[in-house]
Amino acid sequence: xxxxxxxxxxxxxxxxxxxLRILSRHPKVDLTYLIDxxxxxxxxxxxxxxxxTKPIISGEFDPGNASHYADLFFLALPHTVSMLxxxxxxxxxxxxxxxxxxxxxxxxxxxxKWYQTxxxxxxLLKQAVYGLSEIFRAEIKKTDLVANPGCYxxxxxxxxxxxxxxxxxxxxxxxxx
Numbered sequence: 709x710x711x712x713x714x715x716x717x718x719x720x721x722x723x724x725x726x727x728l729r730i731l732s733r734h735p736k737v738d739l740t741y742l743i744d745x746x747x748x749x750x751x752x753x754x755x756x757x758x759x760x761t762k763p764i765i766s767g768e769f770d771p772g773n774a775s776h777y778a779d780l781f782f783l784a785l786p787h788t789v790s791m792l793x794x795x796x797x798x799x800x801x802x803x804x805x806x807x808x809x810x811x812x813x814x815x816x817x818x819x820x821k822w823y824q825t826x827x828x829x830x831x832l833l834k835q836a837v838y839g840l841s842e843i844f845r846a847e848i849k850k851t852d853l854v855a856n857p858g859c860y861x862x863x864x865x866x867x868x869x870x871x872x873x874x875x876x877x878x879x880x881x882x883x884x885x
Contacts, residue, residue, distance in 0.1 A: 715741030715778030717769050717785060717793070723807045724784030741777035743769050771796035783807060791828045794853065798832070803852045811836035811855035840865060860885045 714731055718724040719742045731737045745768060771793050774781070780803040783790040791810040798804060813819040816830040827833070836855040837847045840862060848854055857865070864883045871877045 711736050711738050712780055713738050713740040713778045715739075715743070715774055715781045717743050717774070717781060717783050718745070719784065720744040721784055724782070727782050727784060727807075741774055741781075743767070743774070745769065769793060771802075772800070775800040775802055779803065780805070787823055788825050795829045795832060798852055801852075803854075805839065805854040805856055806836075807856045809858065811853060812838065812857065812861075842866060843869070 714737050716724050716727055716731075716739070719728050721744075724744070728739070728742070731739055775797065781797055783793060783804060783806045785793075785808055787808045787810060789810075790806045790808040794804050794806060794811065809819070809823065810827070811833060813822075814833050814836070816827050816833055819827050819833070832853060835851070836853045837844055837851040839848060839854040839856040841848055843865070860883070863885070864881075868877060868881055
């Protein structure tokens with residue numbers, strides 16, 4: 709397997725920093741692009757696992773420029789922000805793993821109901837694969853857009869799926885989390 713050039717957009721937030729820590733130890737990943745739009749200094753621990761990463765950029769994310777540095781991008785951005793960049797990255801042949809909720813729902817009306825905003829790229833919703841690898845591993849391998857699931861749905865789905873498959877749950881499932 710070739711080494712994969714990976715970029716992280718929003719690397720200083722909780723999820724971005726977690727992805728950075730995990731991927732910095734991966735033997736087949738080169739972290740080649742990091743950007744964060746927050747101003748301020750980098751946390752001290754950042755430098756212990758990012759020494760080989762270039763470039764580190766602070767400022768506005770430009771998908772056209774970024775596309776030269778990485779083949780796969782993790783978007784660790786707030787809901788409603790990722791959708792501004794996904795289309796541009798896909799147009800230039802990049803793979804995207806979106807950690808926000810922007811591509812988790814194939815039906816635009818569900819997204820707009822829950823997030824109270826108009827989706828900027830509804831045509832891409834059906835292209836996204838729900839990133840629960842325990843269930844959609846084959847589909848994830850083939851897609852260019854992975855919509856990473858949130859923590860509550862992941863826990864709920866993985867906890868109830870075996871029961872559903874065995875026909876042990878008959879009624880509506882209510883999860884109070």
